[in-house]
Amino acid sequence: MKSLDLGKEKIGKLLLNFSIPCIISMLVGALYNIVDQIFIGNGVGYLGNAATNVVYPFTVIALALALLVGDGASALFSL
Numbered sequence: 001m002k003s004l005d006l007g008k009e010k011i012g013k014l015l016l017n018f019s020i021p022c023i024i025s026m027l028v029g030a031l032y033n034i035v036d037q038i039f040i041g042n043g044v045g046y047l048g049n050a051a052t053n054v055v056y057p058f059t060v061i062a063l064a065l066a067l068l069v070g071d072g073a074s075a076l077f078s079l
Contacts, residue, residue: 033056036052037049037052037053040052
């Protein structure tokens, strides 16, 4: 396995290497949401889609806060 030297590699190449997994995970999350909306729309109807669209931003905010606390605590603990 090739180790990635952050001090010597070009910034553009590093940015590309580190951004691709993030982009893929965001696409998978969006695809999951689309498929979920299809199944809810077929099973429950338009009210189910409306309910999940109202709750989705709260879910994203909760995930952001959890990542904020978790990443900050792990960084603090590692120091």
